[in-house]
Amino acid sequence: MAITGREAFLGRVRGALSKSAGVPEPDNATHLGLTDEDVSAAASAVRREMSDNADALVDAVAESAATAGWKVRRVASPEDAADVVAQICVDAGVSNVLRSDQDVFNSVPVDAALAAQGITPSVATVGQAAQDVPGLKQAAFDAEVGITGVDYAIAETGTVVLHPREGLSRLVSLAPGRHIAILNRGDVLPSLDELFTLERSDYNAGEIEGSMNLISGPSRTGDIAATIVDGIHGPFEVHLVIVG
Amino acid sequence: MLPKTENFKRGAAETLADPIIQESMEAVYNGFHTNRQSAGAATEGWDDQRDRGRAIKEHTIANLDYYLNMLADNVDANGGNVFFAPDSAAASEYILNLARDRDVKTVIKSKSMVSEEMSLAHEMEAVGIEAVETDLGEYIIQLAGEAPYHIIAPAIHKSQDQVAEMFKETTGVDPGDTPEELTITARGMLRETFQRADMSVTGVNFAVAESGSIVLVTNEGNGRMCTSIPRVHVAVMGMEKIVPSIQDLSMMLRILIRSATGQRISSYVTMVNGPRRDEEEDGPEEFHLVIVDNGRMRLLEDPKLREALYCLRCGACLNACPVYRKVGGHSYGWVYPGPIGAVVSPVLSGLKQGKDLPFASSLCGACKEVCPVRIDIPNMLLHLRNEVAEGPSESRGSGRMERLGWKAWRFGNMKSGRFRRGGKMANFLGRPFARDGMFRRLPPPLSGWTRSRDLPLTTSTPFRDRFKKRRQRGEG
Numbered sequence: 108m109a110i111t112g113r114e115a116f117l118g119r120v121r122g123a124l125s126k127s128a129g130v131p132e133p134d135n136a137t138h139l140g141l142t143d144e145d146v147s148a149a150a151s152a153v154r155r156e157m158s159d160n161a162d163a164l165v166d167a168v169a170e171s172a173a174t175a176g177w178k179v180r181r182v183a184s185p186e187d188a189a190d191v192v193a194q195i196c197v198d199a200g201v202s203n204v205l206r207s208d209q210d211v212f213n214s215v216p217v218d219a220a221l222a223a224q225g226i227t228p229s230v231a232t233v234g235q236a237a238q239d240v241p242g243l244k245q246a247a248f249d250a251e252v253g254i255t256g257v258d259y260a261i262a263e264t265g266t267v268v269l270h271p272r273e274g275l276s277r278l279v280s281l282a283p284g285r286h287i288a289i290l291n292r293g294d295v296l297p298s299l300d301e302l303f304t305l306e307r308s309d310y311n312a313g314e315i316e317g318s319m320n321l322i323s324g325p326s327r328t329g330d331i332a333a334t335i336v337d338g339i340h341g342p343f344e345v346h347l348v349i350v351g
Numbered sequence: 352m353l354p355k356t357e358n359f360k361r362g363a364a365e366t367l368a369d370p371i372i373q374e375s376m377e378a379v380y381n382g383f384h385t386n387r388q389s390a391g392a393a394t395e396g397w398d399d400q401r402d403r404g405r406a407i408k409e410h411t412i413a414n415l416d417y418y419l420n421m422l423a424d425n426v427d428a429n430g431g432n433v434f435f436a437p438d439s440a441a442a443s444e445y446i447l448n449l450a451r452d453r454d455v456k457t458v459i460k461s462k463s464m465v466s467e468e469m470s471l472a473h474e475m476e477a478v479g480i481e482a483v484e485t486d487l488g489e490y491i492i493q494l495a496g497e498a499p500y501h502i503i504a505p506a507i508h509k510s511q512d513q514v515a516e517m518f519k520e521t522t523g524v525d526p527g528d529t530p531e532e533l534t535i536t537a538r539g540m541l542r543e544t545f546q547r548a549d550m551s552v553t554g555v556n557f558a559v560a561e562s563g564s565i566v567l568v569t570n571e572g573n574g575r576m577c578t579s580i581p582r583v584h585v586a587v588m589g590m591e592k593i594v595p596s597i598q599d600l601s602m603m604l605r606i607l608i609r610s611a612t613g614q615r616i617s618s619y620v621t622m623v624n625g626p627r628r629d630e631e632e633d634g635p636e637e638f639h640l641v642i643v644d645n646g647r648m649r650l651l652e653d654p655k656l657r658e659a660l661y662c663l664r665c666g667a668c669l670n671a672c673p674v675y676r677k678v679g680g681h682s683y684g685w686v687y688p689g690p691i692g693a694v695v696s697p698v699l700s701g702l703k704q705g706k707d708l709p710f711a712s713s714l715c716g717a718c719k720e721v722c723p724v725r726i727d728i729p730n731m732l733l734h735l736r737n738e739v740a741e742g743p744s745e746s747r748g749s750g751r752m753e754r755l756g757w758k759a760w761r762f763g764n765m766k767s768g769r770f771r772r773g774g775k776m777a778n779f780l781g782r783p784f785a786r787d788g789m790f791r792r793l794p795p796p797l798s799g800w801t802r803s804r805d806l807p808l809t810t811s812t813p814f815r816d817r818f819k820k821r822r823q824r825g826e827g
């Protein structure tokens with residue numbers, strides 16, 4: 108698009124630093140010096156670790172997610188996961204349920220489990236729940252529960268990572284009062300370091316999304332009387348259902 | 352925001368005389384401070400992480416031209432716009448023109464200290480654009496017509512009764528009085544605003560040069576609302592808020608968040624890589640990044656002050672500072688309070704205006720001790736005191752005692768290796784005035800603040816009055 112006022116500004120920066128334009132000396136402080144090959148090799152190693160250590164990582168994230176404020180349920184099968192999701196909706200006494208359009212719903216039969224409870228979820232896409240973006244926004248704000256998959260979880264921090272894209276609205280995990288995230292074994296990263304290694308590798312390959320959200324517990328504030336209260340703007344209740 | 356930094360003495364005296372603020376704040380800061388201290392201590396390799404964080408900032412700021420250039424190229428490649436603003440006036444003009452041009456009615460803001468520098472919300476209201484702060488603390492102080500009290504907890508000085516009163520005046524219904532009830536009330540008020548917003552202005556915790564991304568850290572989720580709902584997203588950053596690589600983010604996020612709140616991670620971290628992609632379901636159609644100088648070049652060009660640009664705005668030095676804890680955030684009179692504010696505010700707003708601020712410290716060194724990037728604030732304060740004292744006589748506003756105090760400091764620090772002793776001496780001198788490690792009365796050369804009491808801090812028209820007017824006109 109457009110860049111305005113750059114040359115004069117950079118001229119002043121160089122003046123203040125008493126330096127001329129040029130490429131910095133390589134410095135180990137930043138990762139920038141790593142080559143694309145280094146990064147993609149590191150990303151492959153991360154993916155291997157995710158599958159080699161899947162059991163330990165899923166145990167670790169179950170614990171850290173609970174600490175971060177997720178209500179964690181571990182189940183053995185996709186069918187059990189769908190039943191747990193439906194039961195959460197029933198227990199909460201809600202009927203207005205919205206879900207994303209992600210692959211996870213092909214393996215975890217959430218729609219059927221909800222239907223058995225008399226609940227028909229809407230699908231949070233412009234094509235289905237709404238005809239346009241404002242309609243989708245309205246649907247997301249009206250919904251009582253939003254259900255999504257999980258791109259990655261992070262064991263270090265109890266974090267769910269989502270990249271909004273086609274089928275995954277930015278609002279479905281944010282606007283409803285409750286968010287249920289369904290995590291598959293094998294999608295857990297050890298720490299933030301591995302997440303950003305994968306992101307960088309994707310970026311180098313030209314595959315970065317418009318945005319990324321790291322979600323670690325409910326929406327929280329401490330701004331009134333320094334008391335922590337859940338659910339100021341986003342969900343006040345977040346559930347992590349771990350399959351396998 | 353127009354600097355009122357020359358009012359430091361008045362503001363400090365007011366706060367010191369306010370028993371409610373004094374009592375509530377002490378408990379809170381202790382909580383904050385203890386949380387982050389134990390989080391730091393419990394973090395394996397905390398000191399090593401801080402060293403690495405500092406090294407990243409050192410390298411980036413030393414090559415700032417190169418990384419800003421790279422950042423601009425990549426935001427552009429992502430389909431965003433970049434505006435380099437020499438000062439806050441240019442930045443607000445760009446944003447206001449954009450808002451008018453895109454026919455914007457309602458702007459939602461997510462904690463941005465830089466937009467406070469330009470009083471952006473006021474400027475927007477002045478031209479008839481509704482501008483609503485969406486961080487709950489910022490929202491509360493906007494209703495009160497005040498400035499942020501703390502970088503991380505802007506409304507920390509408001510009691511829940513005061514908040515209840517303001518909500519009642521704004522909504523006309525009883526919002527309850529527990530923090531939970533009040534939060535639910537605020538949720539309702541703000542959700543309605545989110546839904547009709549057509550533009551957002553957010554801050555930037557980190558900008559990534561190699562990918563043209565910006566990163567926002569929040570617990571409330573207002574940052575996510577701001578990057579999900581409106582048609583236009585404008586992110587405003589000080590020119591120093593940059594890291595070279597995506598991979599540098601993990602370390603920087605860790606040290607920022609642990610220092611800010613003691614959490615392992617905040618509820619939300621959002622990374623924005625330009626406007627929404629075509630196939631996406633929702634998200635802003637336009638992305639603008641405004642990169643602001645507004646006096647930062649003066650920090651950059653002085654090798655003794657340059658490291659102030661490493662600051663992550665985590666607020667840890669505020670909580671640690673015995674002077675801040677006593678005199679409160681408003682006494683500093685400009686956007687940035689506390690130890691780092693005492694360095695940054697006078698330089699950014701003009702040293703003449705803020706000549707008292709470099710003296711707003713006992714140089715006890717607690718700020719440097721907790722800083723996640725080990726910024727040597729005491730040393731910079733000494734340097735600024737020097738500049739105040741050696742400047743033209745009309746800017747030499749410090750009284751005789753203050754100058755004497757400063758001379759003693761300079762003497763104590765003239766030779767390398769003396770600094771440590773200087774710091775100890777400050778503690779020693781301060782001891783007769785301290786109880787529980789807090790200064791009840793400030794020791795010289797700061798005692799002038801505890802004695803003078805003049806005018807209260809002035810505020811502009813409270814936001815809730817304007818809000819009410821709009822509602823009466825049936826537009827709220």
Ligand code: SF4
Pocket residue numbers: 610661662663664665666667668669691718721722723724725726
């Ligand atoms: S100076 Fe250091 S401790 Fe203070 S706000 Fe900045 S980064 Fe945090």
